[in-house]
Amino acid sequence: MKKVNIGGVPEHFNLAWYLTLKNGEYKAEGINLRWHDYYGGTGAMCKALRSEEIDIAVILTEGIIKDIIAGNPSKIVQTFVQSPLIWGIHVAHNSKFKTIEDIKGTRAAISRYGSGSHLMAYINAEQNDWNLDTDLKFEVIKNLDGAIEGLTNGNADYFMWEKFTTKPLVDNETFRRIDNCPSPWPCFVIAVREEFIKSNKDDLRTILNIINKTTSDFKSIPSIDRTIANRYNQKLEDVQEWLSLTEWSQDLIDKETIENVQKKLIKLDIIPRKANYSELTAII
Template identity: 75%
Template sequence: MKKINIGGVPEHFNLAWYLTLKDGAYKENNINLRWHDYPGGTGAMCKALRNKDIDLAVILTEGIIKDIIDGNPCKIVQTFVETPLVWGIHVAKNSSYKTIDDIKGTKAAISRYGSGSHLMAFINAENHHWDIKNDLNFEVVKDLEGAVKSLTDGSSDYFLWEKFTTKPLVDDGTFRRIGNCPSPWPCFVIAAREDFIEGNTEDLKTILEIINNTTSEFKDIPSIDKTISNRYKQKLEDVQEWLSITEWSQSLIDKKTIMNTQKELFALDIIDKIVDYNMLTYKL
């Protein structure tokens, strides 16, 4: 049985992977797929792909595009979640900041440079016509737990993270959310190392077929809202709202979306060049 390692964030978006692993669907096809949680998000997964700790990653679109352009020998093989990610903009409960204008020029907590929380701080700044060079400052906090500590002790001022993941921290008064910032592109893609693709094309096709069969019917799974609510400690009404606005994909990200995402990243100086569609994607 072939062992294949995949990484992703331990969040509700990836429950479909847990369900297929629990059902033994991959083992039935002689694949020992091992899931690895990356609470640190995109930056940690990019590093793991480069180090060959994992073969595949369910990863933020903007983060993997940047890292491939920066030399990570990977390709996007499919879109995973078609809809944009809604990033909440959070401050500490006792913070004096009330609006997004208030945090202009203050310090953003980010998990890592090149991470989603880093890149989306640029998008938020652009949306509000800030001076990118002077109004953005960063404090690396590694993960959500680090952000809680950093915002609470005042070493950083605000933090962008997926709205529904952080909702329990808003509900219990750890954070206040002062705004939202949707990503201007589909949020999650599946990326694979080039050397893995070359030697394991059929296994990769099988893995995608299994996960796609589950995501295409995900919303119809009986009591899926209750399952997510219990597993991820989220209120049922929040889960139901999230399900209503989230669509999974079973196809490769298209050229227009890739080029538009790169134009946005290039305009913000997040990437230093725009590359051909085929440099970033691989069609199975």
């Protein structure tokens, strides 16, 4: 049986993978797909792809594009979630900061450099006409638990993370959300190590076919809203809102989207050059 390692964040976006694994759908096709949770997010998964710890990553679009250009020998093979990610901008519940203007020039908690929380801090700064050289400061906190500690203890001032994942922390008054910042493109893609693509194309096609069947019908799974609410400690109404806003994809990311992401990353001085579409993607 072929062993394949895949990584992703332990969030509701990836429940479809859990369901297909639980149902034994990959094993039925001779594939031992092993899921690995990455609490550190995109930066941690980029590192894991480079070190061959995982073969496949369900990863933020902007993060993997940046890392492929920086030398990560991987390719995007598909968009996974077509809709934008809604990043909540959070401060400690008792923080003196009330508005976006208040956090200008303060310390953003980021999981690591090159992570989504790092890159989206630039997007938020640009949208609010901040000076990218003087108004952005960073404190590395590794993961969500690190952000809780960092904001509570005053080691960092604000933290950007997916709105619905952090909603329980807003509800229990650990965080206070002062605004939202949607990503300007489809949020999650599936990236695969180039070496794995070359030697395991049939297995990769099988894996994609299985997950795509589930995401195509995901919203019509009976009581899926209650399943998500229970599994991820979410309020039912929050899950229902999230489902109404989220669209999965079964297609390769298009050239226009790749171009738009790179234009933005170039403008923000996050990448040194634009890559060709073929450098970043692979047709399976």
